[in-house]
Amino acid sequence: MTLIYIFIFGSVLVFGITAVAGFVWAIRTGQMRNFSAGATSIFDDEEPVGTMTDTFPGAGTHADRDTKQEGRDSGQRD
Amino acid sequence: MANETEAPYGMPEPSTVSWREGVDRSTAVVVMAFFASSVAWLLIGSALALAASIKLHSPGFLGEWAWLTFGRVRPAHLNTVIYGWGSMAGIGALLWLTARLCRVTLPFRLPLMVTCVLWNVAVAGGTWSILAGHGTSVEWLEFPYHWSFVFAGLFAILMFSTLTMFTRRKVSHIYVSQWYLLGSVLWFPFLYAQGNALIHGNLATGVVQASANWWFAHNVLGLWFTPIGLAAVYYLLPKVLGRPIHSYYLSILGFWTLALFYNWAGTHHLIGGPIPAWLVTVGTVGSVMMFIPVTTVAINHHMTTKGHFDKLRVSPTLRFIVFGAMSYTVVSFQGSLQALRTVNEVSHFTHYTVAHAHLGVYSFFSMVMFGSIYYIVPRLIGREWPSGALIKLHFWLTATGMVMYWVGLTWGGWFQGLEMNNPDIPFMDTVLMTVPYLWSRTVAGVLMTIGHVVFAVSLWLIFRPEARDIKGPTLFDPSAAVTGGEG
DSSP: OHHHHHHHHHHHHHHHHHHHHHHHHHHHTTTTSOHHHHHTTTOOSSSOTTBOOOOOTTOSOHHHHHHHHHTOGGGOOO | OOOOOSSTTOOOOTTSOOHHHHHHHHHHHHHHHHHHHHHHHHHHHHHHHHHHHHHHHSTTTTTTOGGGSHHHHHHHHHHIIIIIIIHHHHHHHHHHHHHHHHTOOOOOHHHHHHHHHHHHHHHHHHHHHIIIIIOOOSTTOOSOTHHHHHHHHHHHHHHHHHHHHHHTOSOSSOOHHHHHHHHHHHHHHHHHHHHHHHHHTTSSOHHHHHHHHHHHHHHHIIIIIHHHHHHHHHHHHHHHHTOOOSOHHHHHHHHHHHHHHGGGGGGGGGTTSSSOHHHHHHHHHHHHHTHHHHHHHHHHHHHHHTTOGGGGGTOHHHHHHHHHHHHHHHHHHHHHHHTSHHHHHHHTTSHHHHHHHHIIIIIIIIHHHHHHHHHHHHHHHTOOOSOHHHHHHHHHHHHHHHHHHHHHHHHHHHHHHHHHTOTTSOHHHHHHHTHHHHHHHHHHHHHHHHHHHHHHHHHHHTTSGGGGGSOSOGGGOGGGOOBOSOO
8 A cells, every 4th residue: 555655656756856857957958048039939930920820711802812822922732 | 841941030932832831731641630530539429428418317318228328428428538539639739739849840650640540449449348338437547458558559659759859849949838748748648657557457446546546537637638738729829819928937937837736636536535634635735736827827818819809700710719728717726726625525526526627628628629620720731611600600509508518517516516515405306406407518518519510511621622722721821811919
């Protein structure tokens, strides 16, 4: 019985230790610096800040969409 | 092969495929296989759920077949939605998000396809065993133990693929979603292996088995579904809106506090049970400490969306994601309160808990997965969803159904708990009192199931030849984009 408690709480501790180890690694490798830059790391020139990337199908006129699409080869999929 | 830009903010060369498109296409076959399987399991799980729900107020329903008795249908529902729908949709999102965040193409596509096939075989085999009467009666681990070896092996493949992408990553900064994904894929396989070893290996028996069982079961939500769901929200909410997360510092704080506190919480399921008081207290403390990560997530999601709630009208993804994120806040605060002994002595062993569980797995996780699938699929196969009306119908059916489900069972369950604590009220009176609330659950379940059928129809239509005629995904089309605020 004691052995099993040691196993259960040992596993809980191992989970905790991996979290602490990851945390220390994150600080050492500079992940905790410059938070504002981190937030924008998922944006770039192709999908910049300030542009929505999702709409209902058919939103906006087709003519409008087609014109814009010709101007963006990288956006064309078919 | 995609032309991937080395610099994080680099401009792709004109007239070449963008890195995003290359990455998305590399994941297409594998991720679509996981998504399609997940939706199939969602339909099967919904049918089983409806059968179980109807039996609670009309016990004779389908009663003449042993295979469809409540004791089999209910665990079959749980396991098909957890391991079939939730896990397979989650794995699809996990692989796609990891590839995008690391900016690398998906490796090991053949082993991952085999993983998808075997995963389906394991869920089907396990569900069959449950319906045949060979379930284990250990909640969340009802599949006969031999299937756990299959799942453990598949988890190892997933872990290896994800870590391979992580070590090959082309970005130096690790975005908050990536932390959550690493958490889910590194912790959960070990949890699964240990939970199975303890329970099916008969290392833990009797009361200790119950402790191990609830430590495991609660962490399925806490260390598997929650991190994947939050990773999707933290990526898609800013991406769809075109606005960076309100406070990146808080998001990181939220991840690390979740990592430290969540895995302690499971024993709150055994409040009042015959286990040492300190074991329950540990679970209660862990649950209440969850206030910290949950508050950071709530502040962040609200402040990022604030002033842009009108965008819910134009983005299918955003509707589902925002609904899911709000539910996460509600379900987590509710969960912390439920872990208090005074609240628990009323809510325990009532329908209140069932409402809470669905608020977590359905209202939060499943709605976030619906939103993610609406965002991801057009980018994988280069086609737009055939009908906006179908998406809206899916949203309103599932959202209305879920709210109805939660309100009915929370309300009914609380009164059920109060009555059961009163020794003057006969038990049968309490049972009969809950019948109208159980009917409301069935009606809500019907709404949600119709929603799932609508969703499956959408997914089927996008693969029809007619769908080709629709111009590329609106996502890559800036004309359809709406300006996202100050930026």
